[in-house]
Amino acid sequence: MKIEEYGIGNVRSHVRYFRNILNVLPSRYSYLDSQRLVIAQFALGGLSFLGAIDQLQNKEEFIEWIYSLQSPHGGFFGSKIMKELPSHLAKPHIASTFAAVQCLILLGDELDRIHIPELLSWIKSLMNPDGSFQGAADASEPTDLREFTYCAAFLIHIFGTSNFSDEDRKRAVQYIISCQSPDTAFGQVPGAEGHGALTFCALASLKFFGCLHSDEGVLSAAELKRIVRFCVNRQSEGIHGRPHKPDDTCYTFWTCAALKLAQPSIDISEKLDKERVLSFVRSCVDENIGGIKKLNAKNQYADATHSYFALAGLGVIFDDVMPEYMLKKDLTKRVLRIRNRVKESKLDSSNSLLSRAGNLALSVSFAILSVYATYLLREPLTSA
């Protein structure tokens, strides 16, 4: 589908809007400092939805900047201010890490500088016994289904499950199910109110964990039907996230993506009044600065979050965007290729271990030696 067919006015003004965000934000946006990677994801993602990301110069430098925010111990920091703290305070964040990987994919990077083993053990360390995920280590951030489970599920899906056992996966899935609300949508934590965005997070995570529409599917046909009903009821003109809340452009993505995931075989336009959704989003275009507003009101201006999610939502409605990845369909091929490469490289390393089986005797004696060495090292430490 060509972007012009979305009918959101002057595409160039939207491109300018996202490029301005990438460039420099005025000081009143300082409060976004710890989430700069997320804002970058919104701007780059917006350009990608508009088909304009290849106009960007300096892609290589952007990639360098993103990698500069990687922790050697796995994960990414949202900004330099968050990173350059003493080690006991500097904590990478799962949402920043998700955003970093998204940005790198959008910029055409192959993700070959991600510290994968460290990343995976860091994610594992964020997992709570009940199967939920913390946003950052040591409970410095709250725990909830928000994006945290979704971000973790996405990263595990791409980078592999080597230290994430089947039991861990089942616990994560169990937690997601425990967040199901009485109206069969999903809430932030067990018992919380059903919500379009969290329903998306739940379904997309279940899909990444292989538990949606599969042999291991954990939602019954009746439950999926109820979820579809919850989502279609979220249209009044545009789309909202909870019963009797006003329409809001960002739910064009959250609720429509949840709807698509709940019933992938049926087109969104077969369930919603597509024209009305489109005219709502169109009425929220910011004619002055480009971008898309939360809702159509005089005192509203476009912001990065709503501009990004409105476009992503239109992408889902026009079937240009793969909902669980939040990426245009033509990019998901590359994601799958990267995923296969990561898998193969893991196989390679385990193969090379096997080929060393000839030297088993040597390995065993080395292992005994290293255990002994560890013991020797630890002894004085523990007694000290």
Next chain:
Amino acid sequence: MSSSSDDYSDEDSYILFKDREDWRDVIPVNPEDNFEHEVVRIAYSEDFKDCFDYFRAICDKDEYSERALELTEECIKRNHANYSVWEYRRRILKKLGKKLEAEYDYTQKMLRRHIKNFQIWHHRQVLCEWANDGSREKAMTELIFKQDQKNYHAWQHRQWVVKRFGLYDGEIDFARELLIKDVYNNSAWNHLHFCIQNSTGWTEEIRKSEISFVLEKLEVAIDNECSWNYLRAIQNHILTANTELGDKFVSKLDVIEERGNSHKHLAAYVADYLAEKAENDSDKEAAEKAVKILTELSTDLDPIRRNYWNYLSSCLSAQFQ
């Protein structure tokens, strides 16, 4: 990006830390900017840079003091989402053995300004854990509800407190009172379900009283999705189908002569009930009636979802051909 952080800009008398007498012993740490092409660069104001340069210095020194506490407050003013600053603030509070009274006041003040900020709500939760006390939280969330009845964070916090400290007393009445004031408050409906689920459970008696409560509320507003969802949720707690209630709604719909948009949820409930009946008892007549109602939904009652109702009706027709 919808809220702004300029709530400190009117402080004319504000003195930068670099100009403060009692901070002369500290050398600010300003991480060198190596990237010409940073993404989403922010034009930090002088006071922002000043605060965070001193924050970095204090962290490097591992200083836990009154002035460090004050510094974290200035940093939080400028970026309340910086979870590392909050974390450091908590360490200072612990190390100095501060009384939590002032901190409760501080978070309350902050929450009323930034009701959707995750870090402040989290901080508040930690305070309750430290004090092992959730007694003031109900009143605090009610202040927030005055600003925004459906504030997701406030509801989540209230439910956490109620569950964590076993404060179920009066909660069911609280939810019901909110529903009497506004029957469309879905958060209150959800809270009612939450309280019953975690306190009395869905006993026969409770189910009956809740069904009569929701029927009363349907009398007030027949087309309220929340009430219908709540009714379905109660029915999900019963294993056997409640045909009496289903039949009652079938007759109720039957006698409405001029059906319109305000009967869509009733019609949807009846269509669901009949479709289920058709499936369970291979009742062709029920199926035909359900198809008729679904068609009516798509044409007259709820045309915005016409494609959806048509889809359901064609599935059902195909099944009973």
